[in-house]
Amino acid sequence: MMAPPLRPVPRFSRNARLVLRQRYLAKNKLGTVTESPRMMLWRIARDIASAEQHSSSPQHLHTLAHKFYALMASLVFLPNSPTLMNAGRPLQQLSACFVLPVEDSLESIFEALKQQALVHQSGGGTGFSFSRLRPHGDRIATTGGLASGPISFLRLFNVVTDVIKQGGTRRGANMGVLRVDHPDILAFIDLKRQAGEMNNFNLSVGLTDQFLQAVKRRRTYALINPRTGQTVRRLPAVSVFDRLVQAAWESGEPGVLFLGTINRTNPTPHLGSIEATNPCGEQPLLPYESCTLGSINVARFIRLQRGSPAIDYDRLAAVIPLAVRFLDNVLDRTTFPVPLIETHTKQTRKIGLGIMGFADLLIRLGIPYDTDEALRIAEDLMRFIQSQAHEASRQLAIERGVFPAYTGSRLQAEGKIRRHATVTTIAPTGTISLLADCSSGIEPLYGINVVHTVMENVHLERPHPEFLKQARARRLPLERLRDTIRQYESIQHLTWIPEDMRRLFVTAHDIAPAHHVRMQAAFQKYSDSGVSKTINLPPSATPQDVAQAFLLAHELGCKGLTVYRSGTRAQQVLVCSPLLPC
Numbered sequence: 001m002m003a004p005p006l007r008p009v010p011r012f013s014r015n016a017r018l019v020l021r022q023r024y025l026a027k028n029k030l031g032t033v034t035e036s037p038r039m040m041l042w043r044i045a046r047d048i049a050s051a052e053q054h055s056s057s058p059q060h061l062h063t064l065a066h067k068f069y070a071l072m073a074s075l076v077f078l079p080n081s082p083t084l085m086n087a088g089r090p091l092q093q094l095s096a097c098f099v100l101p102v103e104d105s106l107e108s109i110f111e112a113l114k115q116q117a118l119v120h121q122s123g124g125g126t127g128f129s130f131s132r133l134r135p136h137g138d139r140i141a142t143t144g145g146l147a148s149g150p151i152s153f154l155r156l157f158n159v160v161t162d163v164i165k166q167g168g169t170r171r172g173a174n175m176g177v178l179r180v181d182h183p184d185i186l187a188f189i190d191l192k193r194q195a196g197e198m199n200n201f202n203l204s205v206g207l208t209d210q211f212l213q214a215v216k217r218r219r220t221y222a223l224i225n226p227r228t229g230q231t232v233r234r235l236p237a238v239s240v241f242d243r244l245v246q247a248a249w250e251s252g253e254p255g256v257l258f259l260g261t262i263n264r265t266n267p268t269p270h271l272g273s274i275e276a277t278n279p280c281g282e283q284p285l286l287p288y289e290s291c292t293l294g295s296i297n298v299a300r301f302i303r304l305q306r307g308s309p310a311i312d313y314d315r316l317a318a319v320i321p322l323a324v325r326f327l328d329n330v331l332d333r334t335t336f337p338v339p340l341i342e343t344h345t346k347q348t349r350k351i352g353l354g355i356m357g358f359a360d361l362l363i364r365l366g367i368p369y370d371t372d373e374a375l376r377i378a379e380d381l382m383r384f385i386q387s388q389a390h391e392a393s394r395q396l397a398i399e400r401g402v403f404p405a406y407t408g409s410r411l412q413a414e415g416k417i418r419r420h421a422t423v424t425t426i427a428p429t430g431t432i433s434l435l436a437d438c439s440s441g442i443e444p445l446y447g448i449n450v451v452h453t454v455m456e457n458v459h460l461e462r463p464h465p466e467f468l469k470q471a472r473a474r475r476l477p478l479e480r481l482r483d484t485i486r487q488y489e490s491i492q493h494l495t496w497i498p499e500d501m502r503r504l505f506v507t508a509h510d511i512a513p514a515h516h517v518r519m520q521a522a523f524q525k526y527s528d529s530g531v532s533k534t535i536n537l538p539p540s541a542t543p544q545d546v547a548q549a550f551l552l553a554h555e556l557g558c559k560g561l562t563v564y565r566s567g568t569r570a571q572q573v574l575v576c577s578p579l580l581p582c
Contacts, residue, residue, distance in 0.1 A: 006066075010037050010073040013437045015452075015460040020435065022458060024084050038073070040084070045069035047088035051329035068326055076300050077323050078432040080293040082123035083330055092335040093122035094292060095345070096427075097278035097352075101287035102153075104132050104227060109153055113160055118337040120164045120172030127175035127285065129275035130154060131206065134227040135183035149184050151191065154198065161200035172200065173279035177257060179206040180240065183223045183232050189244050192253045202279055203253045204560060205244055209260035212554060215241045242543075245550065248563050249543045255281065255562035256550055262559050267421040267528070268348055270408035280428050281560045282532035283352060288344035291352050291529070292330045293427045294323055297436045298381065299357030302364050309365050311381065317388055320353070324392035327351040328400075328419060349403040352425030352529055353389050355381070357438030359445050363466050368503050369444040370511045375522050378442070382526035386424045393418040425529035434460065442523055442533055445507045449485040467505055474498060489566070508536035509566060513549045521556035530559040537565040 012020065017037070026035045026043075035043065045068035049061050056064070071077045078084070080096035087094055098119050102112045116126050136149025154176050161172045176198070178188040189205065191197050214221040214237035221240075222231040247254060262274050262284045274284045283291045296319060303312040331349055336342035358378070359369055367373050396419035403421050406412055411421070426442055431454060433440040449463045463485060471481055476497065484494060489509050491502055508516075516535040524531045535549050546563050553561040 006038055006042055006069055006073070008070060008073050010041060010075065012037055012075075012435065015462060016435045016437060018458075018460065019431060019454055022454070023081075023431070026089065041069050041072045043088040044079075044084060045072065048083075048326055048329045048333055051332040067322055071319065071322055071326065074300070075297055075436045075438075076319055077294060077296050077326070078436055079326065079330065080427070081431055083292070083294075084432070084435075085123055087330075087333065091122060092333065093124065093337055094330050094334040095124055095290040095336070096293055097127075097283040097285065097291040098124050098341065099127040099276045099278065099283075099285035099287060099289055102128050102130055102132065104134055109133075109156075113157060115338050115341075116157060116172075116174070117160055117164050119341075120161060122337045124290070124337070125173040125175075125279040127177070127276040127278045127283075128157065129177045129179075129206070131177065131179040131182050131275060132226050135225060135232070136187070138225065138227060149187075150178060150182070151184060151187050154188075154191070154201070158198050158200045174201045175277055175279045175281065176201045176203050177206050177276045178203075179259070179275075180208060180211045181222060181224050183225060185223065185240065186243065189240075189247050189254060192251045193247055202255065202281070202562075204255040204257045204277070204281065204562075206257050206259045206275065207554070211237055211240075212258075212551075241547070241550075245543050245547045248550075249541070249546045249565060249568075251568055252562070252564040255560060256553075257281070257284075257560040258554050258558065261554070261557060262530075265410075265528075265559075267411060268405050268409045271347070271405055277530065277560070280532040281562065282354075282425050282427050282527075282530040283350075284530055284559060285350070286344065286348075288338070288340045289348060289350060290336070290341055290345045291350045291422070291425070292327050292334070293352040293354065293425065294327050294330075295354045295356045295427060295429045295432060295441075296320070296323060296385070297357040297433075297438050298355045299360035299364065299438045302361070311361070311365070311377075313384060316384065320385060320388040321392040321395070323353055324351070324389050324423065325396065327353060328393075328396055347403065347405040348421035349419060350422045350529070351420050352427060353385070353423060354426045354429070354441070354527070355385065356429040356433045356436060356441055358442040359439035360466065363504060366504065369506050369519075370515050375515075375518055378519060378522040379525060382424075382523050386526040386528070389423045390416075390418065393420050393423045396420075422528035424527050426523050426527055426531040426533070428532040430454075434462075437465075442519065442531070443508065444511055444536075445505065446536070447485070447489045447507050448491055448505055449482070464505070467501075470501055474501070508534075509538045511536075513537060513541070513545050513563075514552060517549050517552045517556065517558070517561070520553065520561070521558050524556075524558050533562070535561060535563040537563060539565060539567045541565050 020037055025033045028034050045065045049065035082096050083094040100112050100115050119126050130150035133150040134147045138147040211221050218238050220234040221237045223233050225232050266274050272286050277284045301312045301316050302309050362374055394417050397417045429441045448467050452460045490507050520531050520533040
């Protein structure tokens with residue numbers, strides 16, 4: 001299919017064009033870029049449309065490819081990075097999120113290491129639960145020796161990640177999970193309190209309902225050997241919780257996963273319990289499952305209504321079914337790195353349609369992020385997206401059939417027909433939000449001027465365009481403004497900036513931890529999977545702030561939580577200037 005004149009012409013920012021050249025555009029053997037951004041989007045659109053070639057006419061495929069192209073070129077929707085990198089190219093691995101099992105045997109552990117390397121090489125990220133491994137010092141019947149425990153094997157997975165580059169573009173990402181009732185939990189909690197440990201892993205403690213009840217009642221709880229199922233000792237739950245809180249306060253890790261909440265909404269409990277997530281926590285997955293993600297840039301759905309800005313729900317309703325169809329096609333166009341992943345992924349056909357640009361949307365609506373009105377907008381918006389996406393999945397089920405594991409699923413029990421076991425999620429959208437030139441995921445602005453670190457030693461500075469637009473309209477001194485916003489994560493103390501402007505442009509560190517959590521919970525209410533959000537805390541935050549955030553998140557129905565107190569890591573992905581970490 002020859003590339004016809006394509007409309008619209010994508011208007012990528014300077015930063016986006018740099019990221020595209022570094023990571024996404026096709027190159028020849030000499031490393032020279034051989035395609036333009038427009039050619040890249042047409043390559044992707046044509047490839048994803050071709051999933052329907054066995055049931056559609058050439059004219060339908062041509063029309064559908066144009067629709068997919070326009071969806072991406074207008075920057076209202078972008079799929080996850082592996083789709084952008086690999087669609088229509090030899091690798092053809094299009095999924096971002098994977099969970100691999102680690103059973104209690106050397107054979108299983110080293111098979112998981114091999115599979116991890118293959119997934120990372122193909123551009124995906126991996127999640128693991130190490131909870132099934134026998135604890136340190138446990139007996140090994142076959143040799144009479146003592147087990148080294150999950151921590152030692154975690155370090156092995158971390159080292160393997162160091163030596164595998166994802167398609168030569170970025171180092172792989174991992175999530176390591178250990179249940180709170182594993183005998184080695186205290187060593188796991190303390191892992192990242194040691195500088196330089198596990199730099200390729202996010203860590204999360206899998207909290208159980210029983211443990212959280214024991215914390216509230218100030219009781220002890222059992223540590224259980226996963227090999228025998230026997231209690232090995234009991235610990236005061238409050239002491240373990242306080243240790244977890246202290247570690248998270250010091251380094252931002254571990255985060256927490258609420259295993260009870262996750263499994264109460266597991267769409268396919270007949271296939272097993274969920275024990276782990278992808279690296280950013282928004283995709284709880286069964287072993288060998290993967291998930292394909294895509295995000296709608298909601299900042300581009302504004303219209304004037306009686307002279308005031310409002311969300312254009314009509315346009316949004318037109319985009320959602322096309323985005324769901326795109327993601328469904330991606331599943332059928334993916335060449336999976338491991339045969340078992342293809343088998344398990346296609347059993348449930350999980351997709352994750354989410355959003356980006358939420359903070360920008362609020363700014364254009366004139367609503368500060370840290371208000372009850374912003375929470376109401378979040379619920380209304382995500383309720384609408386989930387409803388429309390579920391209907392799109394239902395229509396595809398009528399057209400193409402339900403997911404194979406439908407019989408026995410929670411959806412069947414509820415009388416709901418869908419093509420996908422999960423449809424909506426909230427991903428962090430780190431790099432694709434740079435391409436779309438919008439705020440990431442559902443996060444507030446990190447700063448008014450932010451420097452993103454993408455890949456090693458590539459730093460991209462972005463002063464917020466709407467802030468500069470309003471500053472020009474108010475005739476503020478731009479040079480002074482540019483210099484100032486490079487130095488501070490917040491502008492609330494800059495009294496020479498108008499008060500209403502300061503109020504609208506609140507940043508992550510201006511926002512109370514409880515409001516961060518409530519925002520995550522508002523989106524979780526209408527997300528089939530999970531929600532990726534960081535509860536950013538100022539340097540002055542206390543361990544008690546962290547403890548309250550964890551408990552509130554569980555109370556409000558979140559599936560997990562990650563906190564980060566600014567300045568507690570030597571390297572941060574986001575800073576206010578290359579020299580001044582926020």
